Amino acid sequence: MNDDPTHQLPSEFVARLRAIVPEPAFADVLASFALAKPATARINTLQTEVPAALAELAALGLTPAPVAWLPEAIALPADEKRTLTASAAVGAGRVYVQGLSSMLAAPALAPEPGEEVLDLAAAPGGKTLHLAALMGGAGRLAAVESVRGRFFTLKENLVRYGAEFVETYNSDGRAVGRKTRERFDRVLLDAPCSSEARFDCRDPETWQYWGPRKIAECARKQKALLRSALEAVRVGGRVLYCTCSLAPEENELVVAHTLRRLQGAAELVPLAIPVANVHTGLARWNDKTLPGELAHCVRVLPTADMDALFLALLEKRRSIGAAAPG
Ligand code: SAM
Numbered sequence: 001m002n003d004d005p006t007h008q009l010p011s012e013f014v015a016r017l018r019a020i021v022p023e024p025a026f027a028d029v030l031a032s033f034a035l036a037k038p039a040t041a042r043i044n045t046l047q048t049e050v051p052a053a054l055a056e057l058a059a060l061g062l063t064p065a066p067v068a069w070l071p072e073a074i075a076l077p078a079d080e081k082r083t084l085t086a087s088a089a090v091g092a093g094r095v096y097v098q099g100l101s102s103m104l105a106a107p108a109l110a111p112e113p114g115e116e117v118l119d120l121a122a123a124p125g126g127k128t129l130h131l132a133a134l135m136g137g138a139g140r141l142a143a144v145e146s147v148r149g150r151f152f153t154l155k156e157n158l159v160r161y162g163a164e165f166v167e168t169y170n171s172d173g174r175a176v177g178r179k180t181r182e183r184f185d186r187v188l189l190d191a192p193c194s195s196e197a198r199f200d201c202r203d204p205e206t207w208q209y210w211g212p213r214k215i216a217e218c219a220r221k222q223k224a225l226l227r228s229a230l231e232a233v234r235v236g237g238r239v240l241y242c243t244c245s246l247a248p249e250e251n252e253l254v255v256a257h258t259l260r261r262l263q264g265a266a267e268l269v270p271l272a273i274p275v276a277n278v279h280t281g282l283a284r285w286n287d288k289t290l291p292g293e294l295a296h297c298v299r300v301l302p303t304a305d306m307d308a309l310f311l312a313l314l315e316k317r318r319s320i321g322a323a324a325p326g
Contacts, residue, residue: 036078042070046132046162057087098126100306101300105127111131125163137162142169146170173228193218194210239314
């Protein structure tokens with residue numbers, strides 16, 4: 001019997017991972033799916049300040065450590081997660097439990113106070129709240145979520161974390177661009193995906209729905225959502241596309257398809273992501289060469305501390321026609 005926990009992962013997933021991740025990083029990336037990551041959280045500057053939150057957590061016997069690249073982020077040993085989650089700081093919306101890679105998205109979109117910003121796939125609201133904090137509660141932030149139960153969780157979180165200024169819509173993000181053409185300065189699309197970054201060797205349920213069909217189904221939806229995001233953003237505005245999948249079909253190929261369809265109406269913008277475990281978008285997949293501009297995309301590789309994330313920042317150069325409904 002093999003006692004390496006990574007042997008639990010679907011063999012097709014591991015084979016694909018080997019083709020996606022550069023060889024020197026492969027062993028560590030694979031091993032990361034078997035590790036209990038530290039508990040990480042973001043201090044909600046809409047309701048408290050960093051020193052006050054640190055003192056509040058320390059008074060509970062917790063040992064939050066700062067995260068070098070984000071002043072509001074903290075990391076705690078994995079065995080402190082239960083106490084953190086049950087704390088009044090979390091219950092009253094002063095601290096939001098959030099993975100480190102998730103905290104890279106809102107700063108990459110870089111919304112400014114006073115802007116009009118859209119989050120097109122928002123529940124449970126972790127990145128909406130981060131956008132709200134970066135905007136200092138000033139401006140317009142609209143959050144869309146299509147799944148009713150998740151929409152109500154989003155609304156509860158916005159109240160609990162002091163972001164009532166966020167407007168919420170229980171609608172299909174694929175239709176939003178047609179209805180709000182060129183209205184927003186920035187759009188976040190944290191797209192529904194096959195969630196490969198969440199695979200946990202100790203929990204086969206994390207990949208129970210995974211497979212080529214799921215990836216293809218996600219990719220279809222992601223293309224429609226990204227098109228909608230680009231319709232909703234103004235000329236000169238930016239869209240951040242991200243997923244927690246490692247699959248090129250949900251990442252580079254979605255971006256490449258969209259750029260090809262838009263024929264120069266949108267372009268990729270280089271991203272400066274402040275962590276070391278990053279690679280540029282793939283240059284090849286399945287024996288096909290991909291457009292060179294995909295090198296501006298970023299794949300955050302999973303480590304002992306953080307999950308995987310894919311990011312692509314697009315800027316709209318000129319107006320685009322509305323996509324056909326459906
Ligand atoms: N950004 C969120 C956060 O950080 O908390 C996580 C978003 S999750 C990756 C994607 C969300 O998109 C899910 O809540 C899912 O229900 C929602 N979704 C799925 N299809 C959608 C659609 N057509 N329009 C809008 N939201 C959709």
